[in-house]
Structure formats: structure tokens, C-alpha cells
Amino acid sequence: xxxxxxxxxxxxxxxxxxxxxxxxxxxxxxxxxxxxxxxxxxxxxxxxxxxxxxxxxxxxxxxxxxxxxxxxxxxxxxxxxxxxxxxxxxxxxxxxxxxxxxxxxxxxxxxxxxxxxxxxxxxxxxxxxxxxxxxxxxxxxxxxxxxxxxxxxxxxxxxxxxxxxxxxxxxxxxxxxxxxxxxxxxxxxxxxxxxxxxxxxxxxxxxxxxxxxxxxxxxxxxxxxxxxxxxxxxxxx
Amino acid sequence: xxxxxxxxxxxxxxxxxxxxxxxxxxxxxxxxxxxxxxxxxxxxxxxxxxxxxxxxxxxxxxxxxxxxxxxxxxxxxxxxxxxxxxxxxxxxxxxxxxxxxxxxxxxxxxxx
Numbered sequence: 001x002x003x004x005x006x007x008x009x010x011x012x013x014x015x016x017x018x019x020x021x022x023x024x025x026x027x028x029x030x031x032x033x034x035x036x037x038x039x040x041x042x043x044x045x046x047x048x049x050x051x052x053x054x055x056x057x058x059x060x061x062x063x064x065x066x067x068x069x070x071x072x073x074x075x076x077x078x079x080x081x082x083x084x085x086x087x088x089x090x091x092x093x094x095x096x097x098x099x100x101x102x103x104x105x106x107x108x109x110x111x112x113x114x115x116x117x118x119x120x121x122x123x124x125x126x127x128x129x130x131x132x133x134x135x136x137x138x139x140x141x142x143x144x145x146x147x148x149x150x151x152x153x154x155x156x157x158x159x160x161x162x163x164x165x166x167x168x169x170x171x172x173x174x175x176x177x178x179x180x181x182x183x184x185x186x187x188x189x190x191x192x193x194x195x196x197x198x199x200x201x202x203x204x205x206x207x208x209x210x211x212x213x214x215x216x217x218x219x220x221x222x223x224x225x226x227x228x229x230x231x232x233x234x235x236x237x
Numbered sequence: 238x239x240x241x242x243x244x245x246x247x248x249x250x251x252x253x254x255x256x257x258x259x260x261x262x263x264x265x266x267x268x269x270x271x272x273x274x275x276x277x278x279x280x281x282x283x284x285x286x287x288x289x290x291x292x293x294x295x296x297x298x299x300x301x302x303x304x305x306x307x308x309x310x311x312x313x314x315x316x317x318x319x320x321x322x323x324x325x326x327x328x329x330x331x332x333x334x335x336x337x338x339x340x341x342x343x344x345x346x347x348x349x
Contacts, residue, residue: 019331038243044252051256061251065243074251079258084290090266090279091286097272104271108264113291120287170304171313171341175320177295179333182324184288193285194292201293202300213293220289221282228281 004129006136013140016122020114020145023176025152027055030170032156034059038066042157049153053109053146057081060210080209087217088116095123096138098131107135110142112149117180188231193224312344 004012028049035045052058061078069077088111096104119138123129129137185191197220204212275283299317301307320337324330 019334022334040243040248044248048252051252052259054259057255057259061255062243065247065251071247071250074247075254075258078251078255079262082259082262084294085259086262086265087286087290089263090270091283093266093270094275094280094283096267097270101268101271104267105264108267109260111263113294117287117291170302171316174295174298174313174317175337175341176334177291178299178317178320179324179330179337181288181291181295182321182333183328183330185325190285190288194288197289197293198296201296205297205301212297213290216293217286217290220293221285224285224289225278225281228284
């Protein structure tokens, strides 16, 4: 029995999404602690995480608000950090575009780096999946992560500044992203895209509002596409 | 001195507008393009979104960690490389995470 139903795709998504609790939990906890130190109460901290549901953008906004930056600058910077979500949205569209619009709206609300990355990898492995199966997998992948995001934000806000330092939790985020992306470096085009992205991100790190990342993203995609075309031409001759 | 307390009016303006803006970015293509076909050249670029964005997100964090005020740090660089190599060789996300974390704590302990 190898037929994949939306039901089994959902549970496959849950299984693939489980490891990301390890990343999201410390990240959310840290946000709760930092928000409390900035003077937010538990409800304000939870509302921030529920309404915005984007860790990096939340840290950016909080940091700038503490520096008394104008509200327009706070919003522009935090949204620039989130610009990559528009790229993820475009990348998911060929897979999920045929599902009902309410499902796409919920999927958009719950779009996280982790859920995007593990879904797109699953779609590459299972090219025969229908849009409904792909959406079921996506919802499965966010199921373990989103409640943990909310709950650990509250935990962080309650613990506040009594959190022990020296655990090097700052590095939970880089390690999990690298662990996710390393198995995805399948072809020469994928490796070239990733290498270009690293070089461009480091080279353009000085650009304000995190726009260096957008340059790296677009540059990496162009390199990947060009290498793919080159490999296709070479395979045909 | 920066005031650590964020003004409540500003806070709720930021929470609500940032929430709406983030949703708009996430819904932009998924909601508006939906099932309409996209040209080949766009599809060819979109195939590399994940490997083009995430490495760029991580590289500055690994090379100039916030925890060391942006000074390159041997334990964090070694942990990043260990995670990359183990993840590439084993194709196993959890194995990569635990090897990277193990390398980080080992070097922090030895050098700390």
C-alpha cells in the first residue's frame, strides 16, 4: 500500500516538522525574554507573536522601538526582514495554487522559514503529489511548530530576565537552517545558488534594512537558473 | 541612554501594521496568482529560492555572531561547518543539528 492520501501526507508533514521544535522553542523563548526586558507585559508579548508570527522581524521591530526609531522606520525595517516571505510565497504558488483560497490564506499566515523549507523539499521528492496532498503536508509541517511558537513566547515572558546565559542559544537558529539546507544541495545548480548567496550576503552585509539578504536571494536564484540552463545544454550535446 | 520602555501607542501600531504587512508579503503570490500558469523562466528561478535565501540568511550570523558582538568566533564557525558537512553527507537534519550543537558546546567548553 504505497498510495499517499492527504491524510498520510499530513502525518508525514508532522513527522518532518517535529525537529523544528528544537529551533523554534529557544527562539520564541528568547523573544519572550527580550520583550519583557523592553517593558512589554505577557499579553502584549503574546499578541506580538500571534499577530506577526515572524521571529526575525519581531526582534528587529523590538530593537528599533527601544532605540526610539520613528514608527515608519520600525515598520519598513521589519518588513524588509520579512521580504523573503514574498519569495517563499512565489515559490510555493506552483504547488499550492490550486487549493481553495481560505487554505492558502491560512498557509500564508503560518509561513515560516522552517515550514517553507521542509515543504518545498518534500514537494521535490514527491513530484506526483496533488495540490491537496501538498497542502496537507504543509499543514502537517506547521502543526508541531506554531503552538510551540505561541507557548514558548509566553514562557519566555514569564521567566523574563531570570533566564540563564551561557547556553549559546543564539546559535540554534544558524545550526538548524544549515542542517535543513545541506541535504538540499543536490545538484551543481543548487550548490552554485547557495555559494552565490553566501558570497553576496557577506559582501552586501553593509546595506541597511537587511536588503543585502534580498540581493543575495535574487542573485542566488539567478545563478541557480543559469547553471541549470548550462547543465541542460551540456546534457543535450 | 536609550529608554528601555516602549510606548504603548507605538507598540500596538507596530504590532497591527506589521502583522498586516507580513501577511500581505506571505499572501502576495500564493493568494493572487493562485492556479494561473507562470512562465518557464520564472519557474526556473523559483526552484532555487530555498537554497538562495537561507544560506544568505545564515552566513552573516555564522561569520559575525551577535553573541560575540560581531567578532568571528572559532566554536561557532566550526559548528556551522560541522553541521553543513554532516547534513550534506548523511542527508539527515537531526544528525546534522546534533553534530553541530555537539561541536559548539565542545569547543566552547575547551576554549572557555
